[in-house]
Amino acid sequence: MSQWLADVIDRAGSVQDWLSPVRGEALATLQNQQWPGRRTEAWRYTSLHPFDALLAQPGSTSAQVDSREFAIEGLDSLDLVFVNGELQTDISSLSLPTGLSISALDEPTDNARSVAGQVFTQVKPERHLFGLVNDVLATSGVIIDIADGASIETPVRVINLVTDKVESHNRVLVRLGKQATATVIEHGSGDGASMNTAFAEYQLGYEARLEHYRFALHSADAIHIGGSHFQMGEKSRLNSTLVGYGSQLSRLDVDIHHAGEHAFAKFNNIYLLAENEHFDLHSTIEHAVPNGTTEENARGIVGDNAKAVFNGRIHIHPDAQKTLAELNNRNLLLSRRGQINTKPELEIYADDVQCAHGATVAEIDDEALYYMLSRGISRSQALVMLNFGFVQELIEQMPNKALRDWLQPKLKTRFEGMEVK
Amino acid sequence: MMLSIKDLHASIDGKEILKGLNLDIKPGEVHAIMGPNGAGKSTLGYVLSGRDGYEADSGTAQFNGADLFDLEVEERAQAGLFLAFQYPVEIPGVSNMEFMKESVNAIREKRGDDPLSASEFLKKAKEACKQVDLPLAFLKRGVNEGFSGGEKKRNEIMQMILLEPNLCILDESDSGLDVDALQVVANGVNSQRDGKRSFIVVTHYQRLLDYIEPDYVHILADGKIVKSGDASLAKEVEKTGYAWLGAKAEEADA
Numbered sequence: 001m002s003q004w005l006a007d008v009i010d011r012a013g014s015v016q017d018w019l020s021p022v023r024g025e026a027l028a029t030l031q032n033q034q035w036p037g038r039r040t041e042a043w044r045y046t047s048l049h050p051f052d053a054l055l056a057q058p059g060s061t062s063a064q065v066d067s068r069e070f071a072i073e074g075l076d077s078l079d080l081v082f083v084n085g086e087l088q089t090d091i092s093s094l095s096l097p098t099g100l101s102i103s104a105l106d107e108p109t110d111n112a113r114s115v116a117g118q119v120f121t122q123v124k125p126e127r128h129l130f131g132l133v134n135d136v137l138a139t140s141g142v143i144i145d146i147a148d149g150a151s152i153e154t155p156v157r158v159i160n161l162v163t164d165k166v167e168s169h170n171r172v173l174v175r176l177g178k179q180a181t182a183t184v185i186e187h188g189s190g191d192g193a194s195m196n197t198a199f200a201e202y203q204l205g206y207e208a209r210l211e212h213y214r215f216a217l218h219s220a221d222a223i224h225i226g227g228s229h230f231q232m233g234e235k236s237r238l239n240s241t242l243v244g245y246g247s248q249l250s251r252l253d254v255d256i257h258h259a260g261e262h263a264f265a266k267f268n269n270i271y272l273l274a275e276n277e278h279f280d281l282h283s284t285i286e287h288a289v290p291n292g293t294t295e296e297n298a299r300g301i302v303g304d305n306a307k308a309v310f311n312g313r314i315h316i317h318p319d320a321q322k323t324l325a326e327l328n329n330r331n332l333l334l335s336r337r338g339q340i341n342t343k344p345e346l347e348i349y350a351d352d353v354q355c356a357h358g359a360t361v362a363e364i365d366d367e368a369l370y371y372m373l374s375r376g377i378s379r380s381q382a383l384v385m386l387n388f389g390f391v392q393e394l395i396e397q398m399p400n401k402a403l404r405d406w407l408q409p410k411l412k413t414r415f416e417g418m419e420v421k
Numbered sequence: 422m423m424l425s426i427k428d429l430h431a432s433i434d435g436k437e438i439l440k441g442l443n444l445d446i447k448p449g450e451v452h453a454i455m456g457p458n459g460a461g462k463s464t465l466g467y468v469l470s471g472r473d474g475y476e477a478d479s480g481t482a483q484f485n486g487a488d489l490f491d492l493e494v495e496e497r498a499q500a501g502l503f504l505a506f507q508y509p510v511e512i513p514g515v516s517n518m519e520f521m522k523e524s525v526n527a528i529r530e531k532r533g534d535d536p537l538s539a540s541e542f543l544k545k546a547k548e549a550c551k552q553v554d555l556p557l558a559f560l561k562r563g564v565n566e567g568f569s570g571g572e573k574k575r576n577e578i579m580q581m582i583l584l585e586p587n588l589c590i591l592d593e594s595d596s597g598l599d600v601d602a603l604q605v606v607a608n609g610v611n612s613q614r615d616g617k618r619s620f621i622v623v624t625h626y627q628r629l630l631d632y633i634e635p636d637y638v639h640i641l642a643d644g645k646i647v648k649s650g651d652a653s654l655a656k657e658v659e660k661t662g663y664a665w666l667g668a669k670a671e672e673a674d675a
């Protein structure tokens with residue numbers, strides 16, 4: 001048992017709000033949890049050692065933050081800014097388009113309560129220890145509801161900034177009604193030695209369409225544990241991109257649950273890790289019904305002493321005939337001291353399915369490198385062009401141009417900095 | 422002399438492929454190298470351009486007075502050596518445009534010229550595209566990504582046109598092309614013949630030489646040039662094939 005967890009359980013006792021009944025159940029489960037160790041399969045390659053020397057403390061020190069840091073040129077978004085768990089945005093002052101309602105988790109409207117009733121802990125019923133921690137402690141967050149048939153052009157962005165040595169827990173609950181369309185951006189940033197958990201649950205109704213981004217861009221010393229969970233209704237469509245870097249410990253769980261037939265989910269993931277950073281992505285694709293499609297592409301570059309863990313699980317239930325599921329994880333290892341643990345996990349219980357998975361860890365492509373050198377391009381420039389190209393492909397697949405234009409140079413600069421011979 | 426190769430020996434994985442090759446090329450000359458599969462034609466191109474694993478065991482190659490084997494791959498290209506690949510490499514994720522702009526500017530920088538701006542380069546690239554009959558959309562695609570065999574060959578010629586090298590080695594730039602595409606490639610090459618630029622045209626068939634008139638034709642077999650002549654030698658090869666080489670090559674070895 002870790003001191004931190006004992007402390008969490010202690011603190012959870014004093015959280016009293018409208019979600020208390022559900023939180024109570026989570027707390028009961030949490031109390032029976034073992035602190036994950038090396039032999040806990042889901043944490044096998046990710047050590048929780050950083051929790052032994054945790055510098056972050058709960059409690060919001062209302063730090064003044066320059067919101068320009070989060071400005072993205074050309075992105076006209078509705079921003080909800082959290083700093084250390086405190087909502088800085090006055091939701092009532094936002095002019096929301098018809099069909100979009102946003103509520104703070106601690107000031108829910110009646111409608112928001114009903115959304116939470118369907119979504120909170122419902123999209124992902126089985127949660128790991130930190131998911132449960134978030135269940136019991138996350139009093140800050142938003143509830144977003146997109147009404148049936150509403151098409152919301154303006155992206156909704158939840159900015160979650162946690163400053164040095166602060167611990168914070170944030171929750172995002174989203175419901176897209178029938179034939180609703182929306183773009184949601186989870187923009188997380190942990191500074192210094194911050195520690196935060198941030199979980200989001202999405203419920204997509206019949207023919208709903210969600211464009212989703214999650215940016216987990218943390219400082220090298222930050223600890224970040226979170227997840228985005230999606231429940232796909234019939235004929236719904238998801239296009240999601242997750243980008244991560246930084247963190248001495250970063251663990252993200254993405255779950256896509258096909259609950260209705262003929263849903264389509266596309267999930268791209270990019271990670272660029274340097275120094276001693278650690279990034280762990282566990283994705284779980286559940287095909288519970290027939291005729292669903294999932295395309296998942298995770299690509300990462302690992303340099304220095306950094307470590308990437310990728311666990312991609314596809315579970316095709318016996319009834320889920322005609323499922324089409326593809327999962328691919330490509331890694332480029334730039335340094336001999338870097339480490340990549342990649343593991344696709346297929347569990348297929350239906351016979352009429354198309355399922356492909358692959359995981360590769362490559363070093364530099366010598367043939368392509370030679371081709372570029374033979375055209376006079378310098379070695380260092382060729383390396384950047386080659387190795388960044390494979391990540392750039394996924395950046396280019398992001399539907400939102402402003403986000404592409406913002407991310408491309410950001411990641412490229414980071415890559416140039418981590419280039420090792 | 423543009424290029425002077427003396428007694429070149431090279432092996433791959435410990436197996437000797439080039440076994441004492443001599444070749445002299447003056448500025449403006451076009452030399453065709455013909456020969457059966459496996460003779461070592463591509464190996465020669467790779468050794469000259471400096472591919473890893475294709476280093477010379479012995480012998481020399483002087484390129485415009487410099488010792489070619491002292492230079493890195495990119496330095497050889499910057500010095501004006503260009504190899505059109507038999508099998509151009511696909512590089513998904515790097516656009517053709519970005520790739521060519523980087524190479525043109527890397528070579529310009531070496532020559533002391535200012536880099537071309539994006540719009541200057543685009544203008545040149547568009548012209549080159551037209552010259553090799555590739556739609557402009559090919560500039561935006563990943564380098565050779567999903568290109569057909571013929572499109573890849575034309576893309577190589579486009580690069581040659583943009584890079585303005587001194588010595589062009591074309592490794593089977595004709596293979597897999599229909600007659601129209603063959604003409605496009607040949608016209609591309611001929612447009613670059615300016616009396617100073619030299620060419621090594623490697624081909625398995627005589628066909629390409631109907632369009633690109635060589636000054637000299639060499640037959641490469643078993644790692645050596647076994648016969649040299651003028652353009653008529655290519656015609657002879659077309660009639661007789663390479664079967665006679667068996668005896669000839671052994672003769673040369675003896």
Ligand SMILES: Nc1ncnc2c1ncn2[C@@H]1O[C@H](COP(=O)(O)OP(=O)(O)O)[C@@H](O)[C@H]1O
Pocket residue numbers: 433434438456457458459460461462463464465
């Ligand atoms: N990468 C390689 N590894 C091993 N052997 C090779 C390699 N490349 C070429 N060779 C061998 O070298 C010889 C010459 O090949 P190549 O130069 O490609 O001939 P050509 O272009 O004349 O058809 C052949 O026997 C071929 O099998």
Ligand SMILES: [Mg+2]
Pocket residue numbers: 462463464507592593
């Ligand atoms: Mg060849």
